[in-house]
Amino acid sequence: MIVSRLILKNWRNFRHVDVNLRERQFVVGPNASGKSNLLDVFRFLRDIAKPEGGGLQKAVKSRGGVSKIRSLAARRDPEIIVEIYLANSPDEEPIWHYAIGLKQETRGYRQPILSFERVSQGNKKLLDRPDSQDKEDPERLKQTFLEQVNTNAQFRDIARYLESVTYLHLVPQLLRHADTLQGRQLEDDPFGQGFLDRVAKSPPRTQKSRLAKIEKALKIAVPQLKQLQFERDEDSGRPHLAALYSHWRPNAGWQREDQFSDGTLRLLALLWSLLEGDSLLLLEEPELSLNAGIVEQLAPLIYRMQRQRRRQVLIGTHSEDLLRDQGIDGREALLLTPDSEGTRVEVATKVKDARALLDAGLPIADAVLPRTRPGNVEQLGLFE
Ligand SMILES: Nc1ncnc2c1ncn2[C@@H]1O[C@H](COP(=O)(O)OP(=O)(O)O)[C@@H](O)[C@H]1O
Ligand SMILES: [Mg+2]
Numbered sequence: 001m002i003v004s005r006l007i008l009k010n011w012r013n014f015r016h017v018d019v020n021l022r023e024r025q026f027v028v029g030p031n032a033s034g035k036s037n038l039l040d041v042f043r044f045l046r047d048i049a050k051p052e053g054g055g056l057q058k059a060v061k062s063r064g065g066v067s068k069i070r071s072l073a074a075r076r077d078p079e080i081i082v083e084i085y086l087a088n089s090p091d092e093e094p095i096w097h098y099a100i101g102l103k104q105e106t107r108g109y110r111q112p113i114l115s116f117e118r119v120s121q122g123n124k125k126l127l128d129r130p131d132s133q134d135k136e137d138p139e140r141l142k143q144t145f146l147e148q149v150n151t152n153a154q155f156r157d158i159a160r161y162l163e164s165v166t167y168l169h170l171v172p173q174l175l176r177h178a179d180t181l182q183g184r185q186l187e188d189d190p191f192g193q194g195f196l197d198r199v200a201k202s203p204p205r206t207q208k209s210r211l212a213k214i215e216k217a218l219k220i221a222v223p224q225l226k227q228l229q230f231e232r233d234e235d236s237g238r239p240h241l242a243a244l245y246s247h248w249r250p251n252a253g254w255q256r257e258d259q260f261s262d263g264t265l266r267l268l269a270l271l272w273s274l275l276e277g278d279s280l281l282l283l284e285e286p287e288l289s290l291n292a293g294i295v296e297q298l299a300p301l302i303y304r305m306q307r308q309r310r311r312q313v314l315i316g317t318h319s320e321d322l323l324r325d326q327g328i329d330g331r332e333a334l335l336l337t338p339d340s341e342g343t344r345v346e347v348a349t350k351v352k353d354a355r356a357l358l359d360a361g362l363p364i365a366d367a368v369l370p371r372t373r374p375g376n377v378e379q380l381g382l383f384e
Contacts, residue, residue, distance in 0.1 A: 001086045001161055002312040003042070003280060004094055009081035010071040012037040015342035022090045022332050024302055026323065027316045028364065029336025030372040034343045035316035038336070039282045041082060042165050042314070044069075045098075046188075048147050049162035055147035060112040066104040073342040079103055079115050086161060096121060098158050100144060114141040119155050126154050164277060168192065169284035170269040172262040192269050196257070199230060199272065200239035214271045217301070218243075221294050222264055241268070262289035270298075274305040280312045287319035299325035318372060323364040330358040335368055 008017040013034040027035045040063075047059035063069050070080050080102040085094035101115035119127040127145060134140045145151035152159050170192035178193050189195075199207060207230060215228040227244035241257045243264075257265065266289050273281055287295045299322060302313055317323065323333070330349035337344045348354050348368045357367035 003084050004087035004090050005085040007083035010074040013343045015071055015073050017345045019345055019347055023306055023312050024332055025314050026333045028333050033336040033338050039316055043167055045162045046165040048144055049159045051163055056144050066112050071342055096158050117144055164279035167282040168273050170266050172265040176258045195269050196239040210275045217271055278309055278311050283315045285317055287322050292321045295319055295321040298322050299328055320365045320369055323369055326363050328364050333364045333368055
């Protein structure tokens, strides 16, 4: 399943969004245009649906409360709306529709409270809150039915789907110093500190076959790398990755992940994540620390991986090298354009001028990216 359409109202720097999403979707925009905020919508839904609990209250609290989530540009109508459609593929009719509206209590603890929660399967409405019980006891509106096992039975598929959304923004330093930072890992491990544990926990055969595929890809990206393997520290039992590098010095031998380059580590984690599951994968600027030649290969690489596993991938990026790939369809790029009333989100093919350039055969890098460059960027050169 994929998220085939997203609708937002008053979500952070977006006043209103209504876009269709493909299996591979690039979210393209200048700095601070809201790329991370857009990806965060799906982490928010995951936090609500997560089985370890927390639900709506925790998802809002961990983001600093309703007032931090609600768009500063919101005026008379301060309701926040998040709405998704799930389908088997981008061109098929949706199977599921899930929508919530969010407000803050006007009295008391000013806790987040649902203004509505709706679920449909095809044309059939399964849920339409507030229902009569909610009206009798408004406290019930502090929890979604999505987060409760005894109320989501009819649409458990949505909860399962959302709880396995994965976000990857590997910070190599955190992985390298995992030992010294032990116990300081954030929930859901957004920065990849627990990456080695994830590799360690996968069943041996799966682990072996994934590492073999990754080794093949890494050998192309890092030509000196000859072999990649998983191992455990003899004394502590801690998991490690080790690579054999060929070197001008004979017997240069094996190195562990703490000696890998930032780029190698990030690429490794990216490839592993692509092979790992079949739920939505959110990638935050995957181009970081990678050289241009490798970045140019990311789009086709994701495409090839998706042919084997139909995992939807949402990629926040402003990399020209990444978006130069001719294989990226105009529908696969969402363009974020900040303006005074909040950021606009449009599929690249719907932006008039960009469309003409795309039709003429230009890649996203040339047809769309120039629109995201700050108007007076050359003035940065005057900074003293
Ligand atoms: N509630 C809000 N209302 C309006 N703007 C917001 C809100 N929350 C954050 N922002 C703005 O969103 C921008 C950051 O967006 P972000 O997703 O980090 O950008 P990007 O990832 O594209 O660099 C900041 O300029 C911030 O001021
Ligand atoms: Mg960002």
